[in-house]
Amino acid sequence: MKNKTFPLKPSWEKSFGKRPKTYCRSQTRIIANPGLVIKVLGRKKIIVFLAYFVLVAVAMLNLANYKWAKESHTCSPQVKDNVSFQNRPNFHLLSKAPQTRKRQLVYILTTWRSGSSFFGELFNQNPGAFFLYEPMWHIWQKLYPGDALSLQGAERDMLSALYRCDFSVFQLYNTQLGKNLTTLEIFGALFNKVICSYPLCLFYRKDVVGMVDDKLCKKCPPQSLQALEEQCLKYDTIVIKGVRILDINVLAPLLEDPSLNLKVIHLVRDPRAMAHSRIRSKLGLVRENLQVIKSRNPKIRHFPIADLKHKANKDISDYYAIGALEVICEHVSKTLKTVLSSPSWLKGKYMMVRYEDLVENPVSTLKRVYQFVNLTASRNMEAFVVYMTNGHSNSAQPFQVSPRNATMAASTWRTLLTFQQIRQVEDYCRHAMSVLGYVHVRSLWEAKNLSKSLLTSPKV
Structure with missing residues (x-):
């Protein structure tokens, strides 16, 4: 098998x-x-x-990182420097919260015919400064014939808004009802370097030092106030010049405001020179003179000394021009008394400038002023101030800024005022003149003797 x-x-x-x-x-x-x-x-x-x-772990990590990032973003402005961040991963890669920019705000405290238009040009021409010329003029026009003292609070409120680049306040005092104001309708617009320069207008550049031609600025296209606000927000220095705040104590709430970094430059001039300039420009100051005189203290009211020459001409406008100095010097005296008392809210925030010192030593005064408000005096600005105080213009227009022999212009009053007018001004402004270093004259001959200086060291 x-x-x-x-x-x-x-x-x-x-x-x-x-x-x-x-x-x-x-x-x-x-x-x-x-x-x-x-x-x-x-x-x-x-x-x-x-x-x-792995997916669950990654999702949990992302959720935790999202919550932490959200919390840190919300609370970042309140974080202090001494807080420990050791438990926060990759903290060095996070961007810091943006810090609020600290602007330098400046108010030029002065009065009519003190050389303030020229002094304001030192900031109007500076490429780093946003300058406004006499914005409170709108209040006086809208509320005329209100007396000067009754308008002080409204003026302070306007300044508070303008320093925050809020120009809607202008509309409150618009005399043309139903019409929105434009950049060309703000007082002094035709001489304002920002309004007449790029990008609001194509005729000038803010970074080029030089006076603007008002006839050319009239051709600039009118822009909205919002457009001007946008330009204002670009500047680190905002300067406002005004002649209608009579006493620095009116500005105390703004100087004490921690959200504002405000400094005051007190521009003064010999009251006798102001009296002469006021007489020359009396037709342009009729309304203002009346509003100021209405604010006289009735308890200490004085009347101008009769001058036979002017009485014969029956021209009382000269009396109004000089009579307004009574109120003006009274409040200048109040300002100086406050400064001499050294209140805490004014410490480091006040500077006095005499017009006579500016025209005698323009470059050194410019540097001193700029240093006070954290600006730099460029060579172009130095050349500008020298040119403007050593020119040969004999313009008869009292409100026009032009190159002229400013030293000679500062002493013109000594040969043109009558002795009666000089005595009246010195009587009104005795205390202010003593503190500011202006010497009284004992005779008309002494006034006309131009070789004799009438300046001494001020007490402030």
Whole structure:
């Protein structure tokens, strides 16, 4: 009996009793091995579980980082320097919260015919300063014939708004009802370097020192006050010149305001020179003179000394021009008494400038003024102030700024005022003149003797 040979069965046939099906696709054989499949599926579960765990961990980290970033952004302005940030990852990569820019605000405290138009040009021409000329004029026009003292509070409120570059306050005193003011309708606009320069106007550039031509500025397109506000916000120094704040104590709330960084430059001039200039420009100051005279203190009211020459001409406008100095000098005296008492709210925020010192030493005075308000006197500005005080213009227009021999102009009163007028002004302004270093004269001859200086060192 022959031995039969039995072919060996594959292992899978032993286990399952039949041959597994094979599937072919693209010359590739895949054998459905259940044991192998179970192993593969087991590994996939582990991989899926691990992937799920990683996704959950990443999501939790992102959520935690979002909450921290939101909280730190909200509270960043209140964070103090001594707070520890050791537990905050990658803190050095975070940008710091922007700091509020600290502007230097300046008010030029002065009065009519004190050389303030020229002094204001030192800031109007400075490329880094935003300058406004006599904005409170609008209040006096709208509320005429209100007396000067009754308007002081409204003037302070206007300044508070303007120093924050809020020019909507102008609309409150718009004399043209139903019409919105434009840049060209603000008082002094045709001489304002910002309004007449790019980008509000194409005729001039703010960074180029030089007077502007009002006839050319009239051709500038009128812009909205919002456009002027946008320009105001670009400057670190805002300067306002005004002649209608009579006493520095009116500005005390603004000087004490921690949100404002306000300094006051007190521009003064010999009252006798102001009297002469006021007489020359009396027709342009009739309304202002009346409003100031209405503020006289009735308890100490004085009347101008009769001058036979002017009485014969029956011209009482001269008396109004000089009579207004009684009120003006009274409040200058109050300002000086406050300064001499050294209140805490004025410490480091007050500077007195005499017009006579400016025209005698223009460059050194310019540097001293700029240093006080944190500006730099460029060579162009130095050349400008020298040119403006040593020119040869004989313009008869009292409100026009032009290059002239300022030293000679400062002493013109000594040859043109009568002795009666000199005595009257000295009587009105005795205390102020003594503190500011202006010497009284004893005769008309002494006044006309131009070789004799009438200046001494001021007490402030």
